[in-house]
Amino acid sequence: MSKAIIKVENLFHSYMQGTPFEKEVLHGLSFEVYHGEKLAIVGPTQSGKSTLLQYFNAIFIPKKGRVIVDEQDTKDSRLNLKELRRKVAMLFQHPDSQLFKETVADDIAFGLKNMNFPEEVIEITIKKALATVGLDSNEFFYRYIFSLSGGEKKKVAIAGILALNPEILILDDPTAGLDPKGRVDFLNSIKFLHDKLGLTTIFVSSNMNDVVELADRVMILVDGKIEMIDIPENIFIKREKLLSYGLTLPSVVELVDELIKSGINVDEKIINIDQLEESLIKILNSS
């Protein structure tokens, strides 16, 4: 757990460099992402979250600072960018901007062909990827993208990147716009992938309940600076600070606060509903 797979050192980012409009949006970030962990990046809008994500798969190359992915500096001119992007897969917020081809099979093949996978393994790889995300390949292989539901599109998008056999999964606000069932399904499949394939998972989320459910560690990014990076219990205990950044609290934490205010002494470190249940049972049994 303690081995770093991504190291970010003193990273800066500016828009419109060299013009009068220049604006610095990341101000010297330094942190590490550990092998196999699930790291949540949380921050108000315009905090630089999405910008930061794009350094991990070298869509952005640092002009100032360094990003080291799996012991390779993304600035290194000898670096094989394709190989890096195969290793670091990225799921975008809207599946529509990630699916470019007409049919499910064509779309998943898009990445495989770019990465020069041999022709004879492409079909079997597509079927395997579909199976991993829980889509029946008999039903979905030749389906047209436009005939899929929102949840199905999301799954095809994941299958498209899983087919490339990545080691790191980057998710940009993955549950935004999904209905409750879609959200639960999606979170479960991410957990499943993590546990089964051991993927290091980095995700941006605007939903604190997702953070509680998925994250091993949480980074709070405000105005391009890291304010905190710690395990969720230590993050959500700092309620006032989070609220002052314009963030919200997970619903369980909000309830815990209200319970404490009304004189029911549950542990203020509670962040999920299982812990709340145990704590309430303890209190009720002792009284």
Added chain:
Amino acid sequence: MIKINDLYFTYYPESENPQKALTAVSLSIKEGEFVSIIGQNGSGKTTLAKHLNAILTPTKGSVLIDGINTRNKENLWDVRKKVGMVFQNPENQIICSTVRSDISFGPENLGINRVEIENRVDKSIELMGLSKYQDYPPHMLSIGLKQKVTIAGVLAMGTKYIIFDEPTSMLDSLGKKEVFEVILNLRKKREVTIIYITHLMEEVLKSDRTIVMSEGKIVLDDSPKKIFSKLKILRSLSLDVPIIPDISSRLNKRGISIPSQIITTQEFVNCLKQL
């Protein structure tokens, strides 16, 4: 008053595979009510909403807005004057290139005189807290503020009924809170009737009445309190359960009896204290 009588709707009725979207929906909504509609994607919520301002007209049955039948083409603009609609994605609803001009767009279409328009626009801007942004181009605003602009645009038309089709689902958590707050403010004034489609149970809890839809039919139509005491039905429809009924049902399983009608934190606390 909105009256829906035995409404059926089928997409592509002439084609090889017609899709039934609404079946035998009957419903009436009184003035000043705040009605929430929940249901899985594809359950017919949006199709129902689109009938209320005559974007769609019934395959069978009727929809009456203050007695005006939406089926007659010549009533179209009268219906839309009364029923405004706020959609999910604010990005695709903003038409003009500044906040103020976009809010004026609706009333300008109605041909209202200029002075009255400016008055209405001022009032809507004030109500939505947009004064600071009125000359901004919309793409410079956060998505939450954009959604407030679209709400202000509907308000400025002076519509009596406003349909919200998942207005907060594309927003970040702070945006969700802020937009829902302005909608609650509208409700307090009771000047408009609100029909609110959502997936968020904490929003549903604030409504007067909740309609649960599944497969094009109305399954439940009751106060949110009553609805949330029927956890089994909600779970069978894959809908979210608010946090208090959720924790209560967990405690019930562990042998602590908490009545099913307990929905608010206050009720929950009182109940715990009595145990």
Added chain:
Amino acid sequence: MELYKNTIFGFYREGDSLIHKIDPRIKIILLIVIIIFISFIRTFSGIVFIGLFLLLIIKLSNSSFFYILKGLKPVLPIILLILIFQIIFYIGEPGKILFQWNFIKISVLGIKVSCFMMLKAILIYFISSIFFLTTEMISFTDAMERLILPLQKIKFPSHEIVMVGVIAFRFVPTLVEELERLMKAQIARGADLDRGNLIVRTIKLSGLLIPLFISAYQRAEDLVLAMESRCYRGGEGRTRRIAKKLTILDFTSFIFTVLFFSLTFLTIRYFRLL
């Protein structure tokens, strides 16, 4: 790789200089007048005159000459290419020929005329840049609307045309953002959009057009619903905006510019410089 954040449409720069304050309607008319004037120039001294005038305007608008010049950088290869072609394939009075090979002739006059054209194009680039640096896109479309609306009387569909323009301007940033997302999503899955020569890159980029069109159509569908829900049914019966009153500044700047150009024109004429 950051199209959206690195481009500002119209390149407007906030400010409260004299040029910023002139009513956009007047600025549009003046821009047209100046461009017409530039295209009429036939001597180098005329170019110098206009150049000096532009320097004055740049000073008055608080912009930087070098900043505007920098904007030419991306199109420089194309400009040079056109210049070379013009010189090589110059048709007209050949005059003194410097070099000849098959059908390619390079003459002194050819070089002169081509350079002259180039300078004029650069002047037009400069004056339009100053215009967009000091005029917000919004006030620009608004001013256009006011300028062409009177044409409605002669059955010219000016409302509809302006509406199309307004929506187009409104959606440019959205679609650029969308394009950027698509490009990044393709790169993330191993497409080399950022590699290869111009032709290869163009072919690869064309693969983005279909998804971009689909997305644009979906947006258009949503937009139509939103507009109809807000009772839009064309220009008829709509309330019009009230025009802002023009200020003394607008009149003086208009008169000053027109006067300057007329005097320049006459002086040059008189001394037979044009």
